[in-house]
Amino acid sequence: IKKIAILTSGGDSPGMNSAVRAIVNTAFKKGLEPYLVYEGYLGLTNGNFKKAEKSDVKLIGSLGGTVIYSARFPEFKKVEVRKKAIEKLKEEGIDALVTIGGDGSYIGASKLTEMGIKTIGLPGTIDNDIASTDYTIGFHTALDTIVRSIDQIRETTESHNRATIVEVMGRFCGDLAIHAAIATGAQVLSTSERKLTEEEIIKESQKARKEGNRSIIIIVSEYLYDVNALAKKIEAETNIETRATILGYPQRGGRPTAEDRILAGRMGAFAVEKLIEGETGVAVNIVNNKLTTKDIMEVVSMNRPNKDELFKQYDLIK
Numbered sequence: 001i002k003k004i005a006i007l008t009s010g011g012d013s014p015g016m017n018s019a020v021r022a023i024v025n026t027a028f029k030k031g032l033e034p035y036l037v038y039e040g041y042l043g044l045t046n047g048n049f050k051k052a053e054k055s056d057v058k059l060i061g062s063l064g065g066t067v068i069y070s071a072r073f074p075e076f077k078k079v080e081v082r083k084k085a086i087e088k089l090k091e092e093g094i095d096a097l098v099t100i101g102g103d104g105s106y107i108g109a110s111k112l113t114e115m116g117i118k119t120i121g122l123p124g125t126i127d128n129d130i131a132s133t134d135y136t137i138g139f140h141t142a143l144d145t146i147v148r149s150i151d152q153i154r155e156t157t158e159s160h161n162r163a164t165i166v167e168v169m170g171r172f173c174g175d176l177a178i179h180a181a182i183a184t185g186a187q188v189l190s191t192s193e194r195k196l197t198e199e200e201i202i203k204e205s206q207k208a209r210k211e212g213n214r215s216i217i218i219i220v221s222e223y224l225y226d227v228n229a230l231a232k233k234i235e236a237e238t239n240i241e242t243r244a245t246i247l248g249y250p251q252r253g254g255r256p257t258a259e260d261r262i263l264a265g266r267m268g269a270f271a272v273e274k275l276i277e278g279e280t281g282v283a284v285n286i287v288n289n290k291l292t293t294k295d296i297m298e299v300v301s302m303n304r305p306n307k308d309e310l311f312k313q314y315d316l317i318k
């Protein structure tokens with residue numbers, strides 16, 4: 001391979017820029033020509049890319065979001081659209097692509113592999129919902145943001161003798177919620193893996209109050225409840241004054257933590273090395289602090305690891 005394109009796709013995550021920087025710098029070190037694709041698969045299809053310069057990636061490693069932008073581009077599921085993208089790559093003589101994104105982005109990459117482009121995927125998503133890797137790029141930054149926010153919410157909740165429901169991201173993967181619950185000592189936790197009924201939440205809140213807690217923090221993953229209605233219900237049934245806070249997009253933003261920058265940097269350098277060695281159609285993972293690759297379609301169809309031990313530890317600690 002001679003020319004490699006880099007894109008970020010799906011939800012942005014802190015650390016994506018650190019990965020882009022690492023890929024560009026490693027490519028130059030290895031004598032390759034890196035290209036930056038703007039707005040994910042949308043830009044790939046429209047030929048919205050340019051040859052990278054070293055100056056493009058200077059100082060970007062500490063920035064949140066993605067400086068090469070992202071896009072949701074469902075049209076990429078159509079083969080005619082992907083053919084157009086491949087034509088654009090061929091016109092420029094680009095033979096390989098690094099995709100940084102979540103599982104949807106991985107499927108897009110694997111479809112391009114089937115059509116003759118060499119690809120490699122990096123896990124860029126805050127949810128930590130990619131089963132083959134211990135951690136995804138952005139997870140630790142989002143977790144830190146959540147923990148800091150809950151510490152602040154805890155102060156007002158304690159001052160006012162209340163309960164607060166905190167809704168966090170992670171629709172199908174409760175890793176942000178459970179890790180935040182362990183870190184903050186939240187008394188009640190509900191995620192897609194272990195969803196409580198509203199009645200169970202009420203009971204656990206009452207129990208927490210009986211055990212002498214002035215402040216009760218209830219962490220729930222997004223899309224499980226109407227949290228404002230649930231707060232009213234808790235208040236009506238328990239007499240505990242209850243509020244709801246949806247943390248929302250601040251969880252996605254912010255400067256990446258050192259941990260995410262290092263993970264992204266290592267994965268980016270590793271991805272370029274693996275492409276040069278001839279690997280394609282694979283995703284990069286970190287498992288027990290070792291970098292590995294695995295077939296992208298296998299990654300997408302893997303079941304996420306069982307979280308029972310984490311839930312057990314949370315139950316013991318809270």
Ligand code: ATP
Nearest residue numbers: 010011041072073074076077101102103104105108
């Ligand atoms: P996040 O987990 O942060 O949402 P994601 O990568 O899973 O990230 P998606 O919106 O699912 O986010 O996918 C990103 C892009 O990947 C889509 O907008 C589309 O361009 C492409 N993509 C997703 N699924 C497919 C598919 N089945 N075939 C081809 N391309 C796809």
